[in-house]
Amino acid sequence: MRVRTRFAPSPTGFMHIGNLRTALYAYLFAKSNHGDFILRIEDTDQARYVEGAVDVIKNTLKAAGITPDEGEGFGGKFAPYVQSQRKEIYKKYAEELIEKGFAYRDEGAIRQKMPKTGETSFRDEIHGVVTIKNEELEDQILLKSDGMPTYNFANVIDDHLMEVTHIIRGTEFITSTPKHVLLYQAFEWDLPTFIHLAPVMGKNPDGSTSKLSKRHGATSFDDLCKMGYLPEAIVNYVALLGWNPKTTNQEIFSMQELIENFSADGLSKSPAVFDYDKLDWMNSEYFKAMSLEDFSNRAEKFLQKKILDDKFEFLMSLLQTRISKFSEIESASKFLIALPEFDPSLFVNKKNKVTIENSREILPKAIESLEKVENWTNENLSENLAELIESLGVKKGLVFWIVRVAASGQSVTPGGVTEVLYLLGKDESISRLKKNLANLESA
């Protein structure tokens, strides 16, 4: 039988990272088995419907590289794939249940009639057999009085009609699965395979964890993209949050590699905590693997306005190994836009034997020497400073440190002194150096 999975979100307006992971696993499971992945919209709660939410879902899947084979917006022989457009279908099946004695009408709605004794079991791929006593089951609503089905009913009908073979969803549904099983049995339908995923957790300020939600910060795919994470890195990270390839220690996976390596037995039973540190690391791995051109283009698209124009790509070459997400570009480069205020004590550096006193001596000589540089390139600057260092007979760290601090106003900069000077340009460099020399002398 051809493997078919579905992602069935309700359109609530944003794609939570946990939802994205569910979609990803369903997609990977289908593709790794050469099957189909379906997108179905579960919009049976009219009160919660959010305008444009379906587009958010589609756009997110697209950005994440998850392409449905069929479903809302993708065609397919089981259309429509939007539950609100399938009301008549659910009504027909609900009535069939009443005729068979498995359901009854109650205050304008239709309820499922649960057995009072015995127990119902089902097998979950990752949890094994789960059994619940029938007396724990309520006579749940199948069809609401507004004519819309409930999740617990529409889900079963659609999964059967759409020939879904593997139901991949969150654990919050594990305890209601026996109700679904009873429905399958009432219709005498074959049971699909259930795979209930452990939730994605967030870390609370007090160290405890709870299901990932807004209060943990950025938790939607969009939020993460806006923070400057690469979609492919987010997908890669999320794939490993609750799944392990087992046969390899590889951690960086393209979508194609995820498909090749995916297997349900690598899915974990226990919740996983979303860790921004690891996401940062993974994103920076993606950065380092990109070509400079690609990195620059995407960085430029991320920024509202390009900085340094013709020197932008050079700046990016410096930042590529130094930032873990695009949003860090601004703080890492703002010293280039405006010289920060700083205390002269910043010049002092023990390792390079820099003191306020020798800074006062050396800085004027460096200015004098640098003013002679005609063609302000990295190479020429290196050469110029090397000559100065030689004529002075001092350690190069001494001169480099002093000039770099004077030019940048920071003890830590992306790149070294010549890169900083080059980015600043001759006029700005000399002017900053002179300004800080004045500050140094009056200190």
Place this chain on the structure above:
RNA sequence: GGCGCCUUGGUCAAGUGGUUAAGACUCCGCCCUCUCACGGCGGCUUCAAGGGUUCGAAUCCCUUAGGCGUCACCA
């Protein structure tokens, strides 16, 4: 509260009766080095607790604790 699910370092995790309990992130140290970063090397920290079973247990059984979920005309 009833029921269900879960529990290997701070985090992600491998492990399925015999291992020095993999690997990754974080953190720390060293090397490289004008700073930071990259790269290289090294280090800290773990089987929730308590009982069994067994020559031997992270692995099997029981109990306890904690976490999560569910008990809607929400999904």
